[in-house]
Amino acid sequence: xxxxxAEINEKIKKKKAVVVTAEEIIDIVEEKGEATAAKEVDVVxxxxxxPMCSSGAYFNIGHSKPRIKLGxxxxxxxxxxxYAGFAAVDFFLGATALPDEDPxxxxxxxxxxxxxxxxxxxxVAGKDVRLTATTYGTDCYPRNRLDTWINIKDLNEAVLCxxxxxxxxxxxxxxxxxxxxxxxxxxxxxxxxxxxxxSAGQLSPxxxxxLYKTIGIGTRIFLGGGVGYCFWHGTQHNPGVARTEKxxxxxxxxxxxLIGDLKGMRPEFLVGTSFYGYGAxxxxxxxxxxxxxxxxxxxxxxxxxxxxLAPIIDYSQAYPALVxxxxxxxxxxxxxxxKVEVKGKEVPTASLxxxxxxxxxxxxxxxxxxxxxFLLSEPVAPLPGPKSGYAFKSLVERPIx
Amino acid sequence: MTNPAEATLVSRKVVLHFPRQLVDQPIVCxxxxxxxxxxxxxxxxxxxxxxxxxxxxxxxxxxxxDEAMKYLSDLGVKVQALAQDIVLNEARCTNCGACVxxxxxxxxxxxxxxxxVNFYNEKCILCELCIKACPPRAMEVHF
Numbered sequence: 001x002x003x004x005x006a007e008i009n010e011k012i013k014k015k016k017a018v019v020v021t022a023e024e025i026i027d028i029v030e031e032k033g034e035a036t037a038a039k040e041v042d043v044v045x046x047x048x049x050x051p052m053c054s055s056g057a058y059f060n061i062g063h064s065k066p067r068i069k070l071g072x073x074x075x076x077x078x079x080x081x082x083y084a085g086f087a088a089v090d091f092f093l094g095a096t097a098l099p100d101e102d103p104x105x106x107x108x109x110x111x112x113x114x115x116x117x118x119x120x121x122x123x124v125a126g127k128d129v130r131l132t133a134t135t136y137g138t139d140c141y142p143r144n145r146l147d148t149w150i151n152i153k154d155l156n157e158a159v160l161c162x163x164x165x166x167x168x169x170x171x172x173x174x175x176x177x178x179x180x181x182x183x184x185x186x187x188x189x190x191x192x193x194x195x196x197x198x199s200a201g202q203l204s205p206x207x208x209x210x211l212y213k214t215i216g217i218g219t220r221i222f223l224g225g226g227v228g229y230c231f232w233h234g235t236q237h238n239p240g241v242a243r244t245e246k247x248x249x250x251x252x253x254x255x256x257x258l259i260g261d262l263k264g265m266r267p268e269f270l271v272g273t274s275f276y277g278y279g280a281x282x283x284x285x286x287x288x289x290x291x292x293x294x295x296x297x298x299x300x301x302x303x304x305x306x307x308x309l310a311p312i313i314d315y316s317q318a319y320p321a322l323v324x325x326x327x328x329x330x331x332x333x334x335x336x337x338x339k340v341e342v343k344g345k346e347v348p349t350a351s352l353x354x355x356x357x358x359x360x361x362x363x364x365x366x367x368x369x370x371x372x373x374f375l376l377s378e379p380v381a382p383l384p385g386p387k388s389g390y391a392f393k394s395l396v397e398r399p400i401x
Numbered sequence: 402m403t404n405p406a407e408a409t410l411v412s413r414k415v416v417l418h419f420p421r422q423l424v425d426q427p428i429v430c431x432x433x434x435x436x437x438x439x440x441x442x443x444x445x446x447x448x449x450x451x452x453x454x455x456x457x458x459x460x461x462x463x464x465x466x467d468e469a470m471k472y473l474s475d476l477g478v479k480v481q482a483l484a485q486d487i488v489l490n491e492a493r494c495t496n497c498g499a500c501v502x503x504x505x506x507x508x509x510x511x512x513x514x515x516x517x518v519n520f521y522n523e524k525c526i527l528c529e530l531c532i533k534a535c536p537p538r539a540m541e542v543h544f
Contacts, residue, residue, distance in 0.1 A: 194502035
């Protein structure tokens with residue numbers, strides 16, 4: 001038996017769709033079997049909430065009187081530089097951008113208290129942000145300087161536009177050296193002092209649709225507390241990696257590029273975060289609905305933490321040197337017990353991705369769909385799949401003569 | 402002396418400065434026996450000029466704790482209330498759990514059922530390792 005997205009949308013409009021979260025579907029499939037579950041359930045909602053550095057937002061602030069051309073000039077938001085290489089009053093703010101005067105890691109480890117991600121959170125929270133610009137004048141755009149407060153409600157466009165979110169699985173980071181290291185996977189204590197992971201596991205969007213059967217270009221999603229869309233595969237999309245017999249990648253694989261109106265988002269789901277000794281970033285909440293079109297898709301959504309394996313990688317030597325290494329595979333069920341065994345040693349685990357927030361997101365998306373206010377979209381094109389040949393390459397450096 | 406079981410029990414964190422001539426005496430031992438107090442050593446060191454510094458968590462009947470502080474003052478120990486406290490800002494915490502492996506005493510721990518982060522202030526030794534290890538900077542030092 002199979003259903004179409006159009007049929008499911010008709011049920012959603014009548015508020016008759018059966019919507020469950022990616023946690024709830026596990027028990028339903030266990031009790032009733034996947035055939036019955038696929039018949040009864042129309043949509044499974046997923047969720048994830050983790051630091052996603054390849055995030056940012058573009059803005060159009062409206063024209064000043066007299067006009068100014070920010071393109072080609074230098075523009076700061078609360079002291080953080082933005083990219084203004086567009087037309088007169090468009091610019092892009094990246095999540096990891098830092099104020100020019102931030103000391104970075106001059107005294108290691110640096111604090112990285114404030115950056116682009118924090119500004120995105122403040123804008124979404126409705127706070128005023130100071131825009132400072134210096135540029136060259138032209139006959140049509142005579143001004144050289146601008147110094148003003150801006151507020152998201154007054155901007156023409158404020159659009160979250162993230163080139164890479166929702167990594168399908170991720171490394172477990174450890175430190176084999178004898179000194180503490182400060183990484184994007186958090187503070188890693190020496191001699192296998194801790195093992196940090198970052199995935200919502202059984203709730204994570206791409207682990208519930210491992211072969212990209214339903215998530216594609218044009219998929220409507222929960223993004224940062226508002227509505228967004230998947231607009232492309234994410235950067236570093238790498239679908240061809242090793243997979244278990246259930247199709248689950250055993251390391252980082254697929255990624256998504258996501259976009260949505262920042263004006264409809266909420267600061268609880270777009271949080272500016274700081275990684276000690278590493279940098280500032282944005283922690284993003286994403287929820288993706290999976291239409292249960294057939295039994296196979298239903299089976300994928302019943303994925304459990306114990307089925308999903310992640311590789312353990314040393315971030316003191318192997319990761320920075322780009323040396324391929326795997327100190328073992330562990331499941332998210334093991335990681336969530338609070339300790340895993342690495343090289344014969346019991347190592348405490350910590351997560352950088354918030355499972356309670358992922359549950360909250362899957363729950364909100366479930367409510368949106370069940371109440372008839374959020375319809376599913378039909379993807380206009382699929383993401384490159386495991387057999388597409390699409391692969392993530394390293395940089396081959398060529399000497400400059 | 403008040404029976405702690407009957408009186409209102411209080412917990413208090415204090416900073417004690419021991420002058421050089423008192424460093425070698427079992428003052429804390431005598432105090433906890435005399436006033437029936439529970440104590441937890443949060444921090445201890447003897448500085449270069451041999452002055453002793455001790456940060457203690459004390460628990461006992463309110464009157465007994467007050468009397469104990471007077472006992473220390475009378476002996477020449479300088480007593481200060483601990484003016485510093487670590488607070489979990491729940492509005493800022495995303496419950497990721499990055500802090501739980503950084504906290505050396507288990508004052509920050511995940512609830513296995515909800516997977517939310519709990520902060521047990523009484524276990525906190527004010528080492529401040531959590532402050533910068535917390536990505537949303539939800540752990541705060543209050544003075």
